[in-house]
Amino acid sequence: MKRILTKPLTNLILAVSAFQASTALAQMDHSAMQMEASATTVDGRDPHAYSDGYTLTEGPYAQPGPRQLKLADEHAFWSVLVDRLEYQKDNDSTVYDAQAWYGTTFNRFVIKAEGDISNGTLEESSTDLLWGHALNAYFDTQLGIRLDNYRDGKDRRWLAMGVQGLAPYWFELDVAAYVGEDGRTAFTAQAEYELLLTQKLILQPRAELNLYGKDDLDNGLGSGLSDLALGLRLRYEFNRQFAPYIGVEWTDTYGDTADYRRSAGRDTSDTQFVAGLRFWF
């Protein structure tokens, strides 16, 4: 079962990586491609056709020196969203899942941090440091590194490339492929949906799955589909930026990951009741 799974999965990861790389290339080539398009595309009106060659800093009546007027499209904005900061009762652990960004509308530095704290120490954490660039109206490509830390395992470093954004029917998607040391590969996908029961009471289903290209004995992760988590959280937005919630999270492990857990005497699947806070600023 494991062998059958592994190969297609590795291929999938490679395919996603290739897609990412080509997207990144396409983005970089953007300006050159556009120049060509203007000459050949019939419908592609030249947005600079009315400028007579003048720019915001050159031409009649232009003010000398650097341009004074810069609007919000050239300003940097930032945000920190703590999507989940929750206590899991049965594990007696605290889980955090946050994302912060700094940048403009189309180019952003992004940090994603996820981790698990129990008995006062950080049990495991995963932190992505990414450069985000707008791919289309709704999605950003993200390129960077991911750092995994384990209290009882071996830390891992990865190159990360992913896509994050809003899919039709309002699904928030976050999909990433990773290439690590020693030929390790990984793939994660997350999806969230917000169902408004009222303007302030919001039910959020959430799904996350992780795949690995290679067994990782040190950290108890098997190749192939490693784990799947499904959660349902009900939050009340006192205001849009501050919302406590309660919920339930079900996780299941598969393949070697499940085997490792079994041999360590742990359950392969798990249902947790959670209570937490979602907030952003």
Place this chain on the structure above:
Amino acid sequence: MTGMYGALIIEPRAGERYPAQQDHVIQLSDWTDEDPMRALSKLKVQSDVYNFNQSTFFDFTDDVSKMGLQAALEKRQMWNQMRMSPTDLADLSAATFTFLMNGTTPAGNWNGLFQRGDRVRLRFINAASNSFYDVRIPGLKLTVIQADGQDVEPVTVDEFRFGPGETYDVMVEPQDDAYTIFAQSMERSGYARGTLSVRQGLTAPVPEPDSPEWLTMKDMMGAMGGGAMGHDMMKMDSMGQTKMDHSQMSGGMAMDHSMHGMQQGSDNPLAKPSSTIRHARTEYGASVDQRVDTPSTNLDDPGIGLRNLSQRGLRPQGHRVLTLADLQSIDGVLDDRRPPARELELHLTGNMERYSWSFDGLEFGKSTPVSLRHNERVRIILQNDTMMTHPMHLHGMWSELETDQGELRVRRHTIPVQPAQRISFLTTPHDLGRWAWHCHLLFHMDAGMFREVVVS
């Protein structure tokens, strides 16, 4: 939004064309206690952060019980597919704003006086940062005599909508003791209010704001919104049949005329505005979330939330809402009768999810100026590829609105362009220099819907 403002009234040297016994300035604004730039940055994070009129799960179940599961799903399908909100009528709302009339809250109730039998001139100024107002005075007919400070043929209506930067001067002849001046915001989250009365302290009933209306297919797709694709929506939307027919007609007319133009050939091809849609190549990118290929070109649409109010039982029979088609400059105002020598087309664009606004998909920082020649007669076509109304303000020269048949209508400085609408205006730039041209919703302007115009 914050800070100070005032009204500047310039009286004509020869006196007012329509004398009045009373003259009141009614300046509407919107106030927030938040730092405006903080409010903008919240919209950058979550563009529906101030919208508390969103469609909920229970709205859906209500629709299912009223119209059946399939119809309820169909009603939402296009919106969900396109990741657009049908209640996205404004970016901000009473969640952060207090709507003010002459700087006074609705509870403060600004009071203007008159004597019975007076002709009263009300100078309505929308000085809001980001809010359209729908204004009416229950019990009074409003005779619009000026738009943007320019005399128009008097037109009598019951209600009008105006956006930031627009002004309307209105004559009323009150007979009762007290009237409420009621200005609800376009997204229906609140209102500004004041009273006209014969003595201080009187009040008249204050209407409830209307419930917010979903944007329609017409607002998304323009003229084709009434066609086959919109059929299912049409049954369900409160929008009337007549509006639909009308928009279809105008679409058809525009197409016919472009064909005439081609057949005749020898006539001035610029006699009428071009009806060929030409999207800029920069509209095909991350900055733009939709483009309209079948814009409506009629000027007689009062806009979302103001259509067929009498038929829907929201206003008395015969209630008339001002539209752009009702406005005609009085003789002599439009003094340059030359046909345009050339035609420029620009599209109003945006990405609601990223909260980014632009012309032709280019925010100000990426744009180049629009270059106009001194004293030339030029036509500018504006097509709105977004689902919001943009009050477009061109500084330094007039915007002389024409119909889709090239008939000059009215001189404005700020023209509201409705969702999926294509309008055109002529201008003669007399004054040299660099001028601003922008959406007067100030957050749209700041987010990039801003161009420089060079007159040289």
